[in-house]
Amino acid sequence: MEDKQTFAVGDRVEQMCATCGEERGHIVASMTKAGKITRVSCPICGSRVPYKSGTTRRASTKVGAPYDRARTYRRGQTIMHPTFGEGEVTAIIESGKMDVLFADRMRRLIHSV
Ligand SMILES: [Zn+2]
Structure with a gap:
């Protein structure tokens, strides 16, 4: 370090x-x-x-919980995606979809499946 x-x-x-x-x-x-x-x-x-x-x-410093599509997320939660890394839920679009801001860009993920 x-x-x-x-x-x-x-x-x-x-x-x-x-x-x-x-x-x-x-x-x-x-x-x-x-x-x-x-x-x-x-x-x-x-x-x-x-x-x-x-x-x-x-x-x-605070690492988000691993992303799990079966879970239901709320705005402001931090997740750890296996491919994209750490991201923060910035918006819940509709049931089952959310925008997550990763280090490089925003991605739309599914949740609550
Ligand atoms: Zn603000």
Whole structure:
């Protein structure tokens, strides 16, 4: 493990979302050339806010439960997909379908089968 945490746009960091009123994994939206995070966006409400350095840690410290299509998920839950890795449920589309935000992009998965 390296001592220095390095981030890239698209990485996840924990930050308090003022709009949602809770701490959650935010997506790094922009950075300086020196590698400092400047803005992050909330995957749930979509608000872009300045990054508060020093108050955050990597979102991956808490690992989601393995994805199981037989389970019923709720918005905001974190899952671990065998292929796509960790993702967060951002929306329940209709019964049996949900949008999950993974490190690379949003994917629509089935659940509650
Ligand atoms: Zn939010």
